[in-house]
Every structure is written in structure tokens, then in C-alpha cells.
Amino acid sequence: MTLTDSLNRPLRDLRISVTDRCNFRCVYCMPREVFGSDYPFLPRAQILTFEEIARLARIFAGHGVRKIRLTGGEPLVRRDLHLLVAMLADIPNLDLTLTTNGSLLARQARLLKDAGLKRVTVSLDSLDNKIFKAMNDADFPVESVLEGMDAAARVGLGPVKVNMVVKRGVNESSILPMARFFREKGYILRFIEYMDVGHTNGWRMNDVISANEIIRMINAEMPLEPLDPNYQGEVAGRWRYKDGSDEIGVVASVTQPFCRDCNRARLSAEGDLYTCLFAVKGFNLRDLIRGGATDDEISQAIVSLWNKRSDRYSELRSENTISLPKVEMSHIGG
Numbered sequence: 001m002t003l004t005d006s007l008n009r010p011l012r013d014l015r016i017s018v019t020d021r022c023n024f025r026c027v028y029c030m031p032r033e034v035f036g037s038d039y040p041f042l043p044r045a046q047i048l049t050f051e052e053i054a055r056l057a058r059i060f061a062g063h064g065v066r067k068i069r070l071t072g073g074e075p076l077v078r079r080d081l082h083l084l085v086a087m088l089a090d091i092p093n094l095d096l097t098l099t100t101n102g103s104l105l106a107r108q109a110r111l112l113k114d115a116g117l118k119r120v121t122v123s124l125d126s127l128d129n130k131i132f133k134a135m136n137d138a139d140f141p142v143e144s145v146l147e148g149m150d151a152a153a154r155v156g157l158g159p160v161k162v163n164m165v166v167k168r169g170v171n172e173s174s175i176l177p178m179a180r181f182f183r184e185k186g187y188i189l190r191f192i193e194y195m196d197v198g199h200t201n202g203w204r205m206n207d208v209i210s211a212n213e214i215i216r217m218i219n220a221e222m223p224l225e226p227l228d229p230n231y232q233g234e235v236a237g238r239w240r241y242k243d244g245s246d247e248i249g250v251v252a253s254v255t256q257p258f259c260r261d262c263n264r265a266r267l268s269a270e271g272d273l274y275t276c277l278f279a280v281k282g283f284n285l286r287d288l289i290r291g292g293a294t295d296d297e298i299s300q301a302i303v304s305l306w307n308k309r310s311d312r313y314s315e316l317r318s319e320n321t322i323s324l325p326k327v328e329m330s331h332i333g334g
């Protein structure tokens with residue numbers, strides 16, 4: 001029987017954060033003032049082992065999960081990640097993907113592909129090094145990310161998707177250059193509205209450039225037409241250049257919320273299960289595992305949590321919700 005929540009939404013997509021650490025300090029995600037050298041990242045013993053993650057993933061797959069995305073923090077800073085990929089690739093009927101900032105991808109792409117990873121999404125907010133470095137705040141150049149994407153495409157981890165978070169006053173001048181460049185390359189560029197995740201990035205509605213604004217801007221130079229979603233619950237709205245050359249996506253989580261179809265759960269690096277990106281608290285599965293729970297007992301905990309789920313934060317977003325306590329994005333991934 002399909003597992004559904006209180007709003008009749010199935011559980012199909014699991015995002016697994018494999019680390020809360022990152023080699024970038026993106027201003028909208030891990031601002032350096034907060035995530036400085038004395039920030040208390042999780043000690044290794046508190047982080048799920050690969051065996052624990054794989055065991056949970058199998059149980060989730062038994063409840064209808066068909067897609068797993070590895071994320072972080074930066075997933076590629078977790079040592080030997082390809083070993084986890086190999087364990088997850090053994091689970092039948094699973095679409096296994098990864099979101100990365102791309103900085104360490106060039107040297108790991110082949111290993112990840114051989115281990116069974118299907119595709120990658122690489123985040124890149126500008127092609128202009130001045131803007132990009134100001135956003136990643138770690139002096140990483142655009143070129144190393146592009147090398148990572150190209151390596152991924154070469155070894156067959158495509159079609160490569162590119163995530164660009166757009167923040168007003170910071171990188172809107174990069175929208176058109178990014179669209180032109182990736183149309184040429186054939187990678188699928190997805191524009192993401194800047195979100196009020198966590199409580200450290202100082203989010204304001206004025207900083208959001210809406211998906212409609214982005215589409216209007218691109219359409220004026222390179223005419224676009226809408227495409228149907230690939231599947232129910234797809235987060236990115238799809239558009240195609242009218243000359244048929246390529247497609248782009250827009251993730252309008254702020255201005256056009258898609259909670260109604262949200263079938264995603266998120267597992268943090270320390271094994272907390274979150275049923276919404278904007279949740280305050282997760283359900284601790286690690287203690288259950290380490291306390292000797294059987295697969296059936298873990299299953300029951302997941303079923304009862306999902307059955308009760310009623311999250312729809314983005315549909316309820318208002319001035320009052322912005323200041324609510326929320327888990328940080330770097331803790332549970334995108």
C-alpha cells in the first residue's frame with residue numbers, strides 16, 4: 001500500500017545530507033560570520049556511517065522512495081563518497097543523483113560514475129569571477145566548477161544540470177550570460193529563487209528575483225515556450241527555447257509554491273529525518289538504529305511520521321513565518 005501523508009502526498013524523493021561541512025561559504029547559505037573557524041560542526045561519531053545510510057535508504061525504498069539525491073554541506077568533502085554511492089546503487093529501481101558545488105568534481109567524476117551514480121547537479125551562481133567569488137566567499141574560481149561539470153559530462157553523468165540561486169543586487173546581471181553560455185553547452189540551467197531557509201542569511205522578500213522576472217528577461221532575447229513537467233512533483237518549471245536548442249528550469253519556491261505535490265523527505269548527516277525544508281526539528285533515526293532497532297521498528301517510525309505530515313511552509317509563507325526558527329540549508333541540503 002502506498003505510504004501517504006495527511007495531505008495525501010506519497011513519499012518518493014529522499015535527500016541525504018552526508019556532511020554538514022563545506023569548502024564554500026555562500027552568502028545565502030553558510031555566511032562566514034556565522035560559519036566561522038569556531039563553528040561547532042558535527043563530530044564524526046555523530047554522523048551516520050555509510051552502512052547506516054545504506055540501511056535506511058533500503059527501508060525508505062521499501063516505502064516508495066524512487067529517487068535519492070546526495071547533498072550536504074558539500075557532499076564531495078565526505079571522504080570516499082563513491083563507496084556510499086556503490087552501496088546505494090545496489091538498491092533496485094532507484095534514481096541516484098548528487099548535488100555539488102563542483103569544486104572537487106573533476107577529480108571524482110569517474111569514480112562516482114563507476115560506482116553507479118546516474119547524474120549530477122552542479123551549483124554555479126555566475127560566470128563572472130568577481131561576482132562568483134563574492135558569493136562563494138572562499139575564493140573559488142568559476143573555471144574549477146566548469147571543469148567539474150565538463151568532467152561529469154565526459155564520463156556520462158549527464159545531462160548535467162546547473163543550479164543558479166539568484167539574489168537581487170548580487171548576481172542578476174549574470175542571468176543572461178549564464179543562459180547564453182549553458183544554452184550553447186547543452187547543460188540544463190535552473191534558476192532558483194532565493195529562499196528564506198535557515199535563519200542566518202538575513203533573507204528579505206526584496207532580495208528575491210521572481211521566476212516570472214527571470215523568464216521575461218530571457219524571453220526578451222531568446223524566445224521561450226513552456227514545457228510540461230517530466231513527472232508529478234517536479235520542482236522546476238520547465239521552459240524550452242523556441243528554436244528547440246535547449247531547455248531551462250525555474251524553481252519558484254517563493255512566488256509559486258509547490259507544496260501540494262511535495263513528496264520529499266530529508267535526512268540530515270546525523271540521521272534526523274525532516275519532512276520539510278523549513279522544518280524546525282527532525283525525527284532522530286540515528287538513536288533508533290544505534291539502539292538496536294530492527295528494520296521493522298525503523299519502518300514503523302517512518303510510516304507514523306509520514307502519515308502525520310502536514311507541512312506546507314511555502315504556501316503559508318508570510319512576514320510572520322520568516323522569523324520562525326528553522327533548520328539550516330547546509331544541514332539538510334537543498
Ligand code: SAM
Nearest residue numbers: 028029072073074099100101123163194195334
Ligand atoms: N553544496 C552543494 C551545492 O551547493 O550544490 C549541495 C548543498 S546546497 C545546500 C544545495 C542547493 O541549495 C544549492 O544549489 C544551493 O545553491 C541551494 N541553496 C542554498 N541556500 C539557498 C537559498 N537560501 N535559497 C535558494 N537556494 C539555496
Ligand code: SF4
Nearest residue numbers: 022024026029073101
Ligand atoms: Fe556550501 Fe552548497 Fe551551501 Fe554553498 S550552497 S555554502 S556550496 S552547502
Ligand code: SF4
Nearest residue numbers: 259262276277313314
Ligand atoms: Fe515541500 Fe516544505 Fe518546500 Fe512545501 S515548503 S515544497 S512542503 S519542502
